Amino acid sequence: MRIAIMGAGSLGTIIGAYLSKRNETVELIDVNKEHVDALNRSGATITGTVTETIGVKAITPEQMEGTYDLVLLLTKQLYNGEVLSNLQPYLSEDSTILSLQNGVPEESLAAILGKDKVIGGSVEFGATWVKPGVSELTTAVDAFKANAFQIGELDGTITERINKIKEVLDLVGNTTISTNLVGTKWAKLLVNVAMSGLSTALGCTYGDVLNNEDAVTSAVMLADETLKVGIASGVEFEELAGFNLAIFKLEENKINLAQAIGFAKKAFGPQALLKASMLQDLEKQRKTEIDYINGVVSSKGKETDIDTPFNDLLVRLVKKAETEKVIPNFEENLSYFKELL
Numbered sequence: 001m002r003i004a005i006m007g008a009g010s011l012g013t014i015i016g017a018y019l020s021k022r023n024e025t026v027e028l029i030d031v032n033k034e035h036v037d038a039l040n041r042s043g044a045t046i047t048g049t050v051t052e053t054i055g056v057k058a059i060t061p062e063q064m065e066g067t068y069d070l071v072l073l074l075t076k077q078l079y080n081g082e083v084l085s086n087l088q089p090y091l092s093e094d095s096t097i098l099s100l101q102n103g104v105p106e107e108s109l110a111a112i113l114g115k116d117k118v119i120g121g122s123v124e125f126g127a128t129w130v131k132p133g134v135s136e137l138t139t140a141v142d143a144f145k146a147n148a149f150q151i152g153e154l155d156g157t158i159t160e161r162i163n164k165i166k167e168v169l170d171l172v173g174n175t176t177i178s179t180n181l182v183g184t185k186w187a188k189l190l191v192n193v194a195m196s197g198l199s200t201a202l203g204c205t206y207g208d209v210l211n212n213e214d215a216v217t218s219a220v221m222l223a224d225e226t227l228k229v230g231i232a233s234g235v236e237f238e239e240l241a242g243f244n245l246a247i248f249k250l251e252e253n254k255i256n257l258a259q260a261i262g263f264a265k266k267a268f269g270p271q272a273l274l275k276a277s278m279l280q281d282l283e284k285q286r287k288t289e290i291d292y293i294n295g296v297v298s299s300k301g302k303e304t305d306i307d308t309p310f311n312d313l314l315v316r317l318v319k320k321a322e323t324e325k326v327i328p329n330f331e332e333n334l335s336y337f338k339e340l341l
Contacts, residue, residue: 001069002025002068002070003019003027003068004026004071004072005027005072006029006071006074007074008039009074010128010129010136010280011100011123011127012028013028013127014125015072016044018054019168022171026057027057027058027059028056028059031061033060035132036058039058040056040057043055043056044056044133044135045133046135047130047134048137061086064086069095070098070165071095071096073097073100074123076289077102077289078292080105080109080112084113088113095117097113097117098119099119100121102188102277102293103289104182105292119154119161119162120154121149122149122150122151122184122187122188123188124149124173124240125137125147125148126138126206127139128273128274128280138275139271143270146173147173148172148173149172149176150188151178152180152184153181158177158179178238180238183236184240186226186237188240190245191240193226193293194219194226195219195274195276196293197276197293198215198218198219199279200278200288201314201328202330203333205274206272206274207273208330212334214337214338214341216265217257218337219264219268220250220257220261220264224250224260225301225308226297227245227249228301228306232300233303240267243267248260248263278293282322282328287322290315290319291315294318295311295315298312310337313336313340317333317336
């Protein structure tokens with residue numbers, strides 16, 4: 001099977017390295033030529049909870065040729081128009097695109113590429129870009145190996161194709177097939193909304209959020225809003241890494257807030273070292289995917305007539321940081337969330 005890792009950033013580097021280690025025919029594709037050159041020269045170096053260097057083949061988009069059987073799409077939704085336009089000449093009738101992008105992009109991808117070409121998924125581990133050729137695995141090794149991916153056909157069926165792709169991804173870490181892809185993607189969205197969103201808005205790691213009572217309480221409120229909006233939109237949330245996310249439905253289930261906070265610390269604790277990719281974008285003075293993460297909850301909240309004050313605030317703070325090209329200050333921005341609390 002000829003595999004393309006489209007977007008060899010922090011996650012793509014690790015995924016491509018472990019697939020390459022297992023002798024799959026893999027090309028890591030990225031626009032960052034310095035990164036591509038480092039990968040080819042020295043291999044993909046993984047630091048953090050593991051230490052390993054693995055030889056890989058990396059190219060820029062201009063160097064693509066032939067056709068790919070499987071494309072793992074890890075680029076940011078911001079660039080989907082250009083990325084998909086460049087990719088289409090290298091797809092055959094039998095090619096499959098597995099979207100591992102943040103948010104819920106599958107419907108728009110299927111509209112461009114065709115429903116038969118697209119399957120969806122989510123990455124269940126975290127990584128941080130270090131420098132060209134080097135990516136830090138921020139998830140505990142046991143958690144990484146036990147829950148690396150969730151994938152599924154758009155219509156929820158179990159097909160020969162999805163089973164074959166599971167076998168490939170199992171070479172990286174355990175992969176679960178979902179029969180409720182929308183619920184799976186919204187479950188991952190909830191984590192990104194609560195943890196990646198706050199990591200970005202406060203300029204900190206997941207661990208910094210979890211270790212501050214006001215910050216972790218705000219994360220729970222962000223999750224609560226996501227559940228309310230998703231359910232109002234007809235979403236049936238799936239479990240995530242074995243955790244039932246219904247505990248974040250604070251009002252409906254009358255769950256004690258302290259219980260929800262304790263759950264968040266337990267569920268997201270293995271990701272404590274993770275710094276959100278959106279925060280990494282701010283550090284590089286790039287535009288973030290905030291409109292496709294917390295912005296989805298805000299926009300869907302308006303459609304379903306559900307108030308989303310925590311997500312609305314977070315989007316404003318991140319867009320302000322984008323405009324001013326600054327890294328958010330933890331204490332300053334946390335004060336705004338304290339006002340809501």
